[in-house]
Amino acid sequence: MPAQPRSPSGRPYVVAHTAVALDGATTGFEPDQGLFYRLAAGWNEDVTLAGADTILAQEPALAAAPRPGPAEDGPLLAVVDGRARVREWAALRELGHWSGVLALHAEATPPRPADRSVPELVAGAERVDLAAALRALGEREGVETVRVDSGGALTGALLTAGLLDEVSLLVHPCLPAEPTAHRWHGSAAAARFTLVESRPLDGGLVWLRYRPAD
Numbered sequence: 001m002p003a004q005p006r007s008p009s010g011r012p013y014v015v016a017h018t019a020v021a022l023d024g025a026t027t028g029f030e031p032d033q034g035l036f037y038r039l040a041a042g043w044n045e046d047v048t049l050a051g052a053d054t055i056l057a058q059e060p061a062l063a064a065a066p067r068p069g070p071a072e073d074g075p076l077l078a079v080v081d082g083r084a085r086v087r088e089w090a091a092l093r094e095l096g097h098w099s100g101v102l103a104l105h106a107e108a109t110p111p112r113p114a115d116r117s118v119p120e121l122v123a124g125a126e127r128v129d130l131a132a133a134l135r136a137l138g139e140r141e142g143v144e145t146v147r148v149d150s151g152g153a154l155t156g157a158l159l160t161a162g163l164l165d166e167v168s169l170l171v172h173p174c175l176p177a178e179p180t181a182h183r184w185h186g187s188a189a190a191a192r193f194t195l196v197e198s199r200p201l202d203g204g205l206v207w208l209r210y211r212p213a214d
């Protein structure tokens, strides 16, 4: 994919790339992870922006995961963690996917252990101010593109705030095994979208890319 334009506000280009079942569910089915990450690689993101619940869902597996060390040329992992719930910062840093980790907090975020080694960015009073956090990320050298990794809540908050430049859905031809509350969603802030790509893929999957309409 060619380099993406910055928004007029100066923040980086922000894309949410999500694997979904036919009903929009983001959990309760087996996404094609290999395909998901091959497509994601096209954005060559400078920052992976994840929600705390997305990271917490991985924490049990993280404890036993190999730790080759930070990926020198990898993106930065920034985690929206308004309630300081994420614990496995060292494992995330050493996982080999990211060059480093950054905790995004608000002023009301509970106190953190004094010996915690993760750098912090504090933006917002009660919750993380997502616009301010993205602006601050965009001021870091080399940060042009942010890829959002979210099961729906963070994507929804960004959509509602008009902070998403692209919605990418990898649609799987299945339904979740159990009813789930996790769906990709957003409210009416950007109600209309322009289709920029629609690609049928093996196994009945479809890749859809939309930009909010002007």
Ligand SMILES: NC(=O)c1ccc[n+]([C@@H]2O[C@H](COP(=O)([O-])OP(=O)(O)OC[C@H]3O[C@@H](n4cnc5c(N)ncnc54)[C@H](OP(=O)(O)O)[C@@H]3O)[C@@H](O)[C@H]2O)c1
Pocket (backbone or CB within 6 Å): 017, 018, 019, 020, 025, 026, 027, 031, 050, 051, 052, 053, 054, 055, 057, 080, 081, 082, 083, 084, 127, 128, 129, 130, 149, 150, 151, 152, 153, 154, 155, 157, 182, 183
């Ligand atoms: N299918 C996929 O592509 C995919 C991708 C990623 C994850 N997942 C799955 O999705 C699940 C997690 O998704 P989720 O939707 O529960 O959570 P999520 O996307 O990880 O988002 C939760 C985070 O968003 C923050 N947030 C929500 N609204 C906000 C607002 N208005 N202002 C500031 N911050 C806000 C929350 O802040 P606080 O910290 O303040 O609560 C929390 O940190 C996991 O099971 C994971 O495995 C699926």
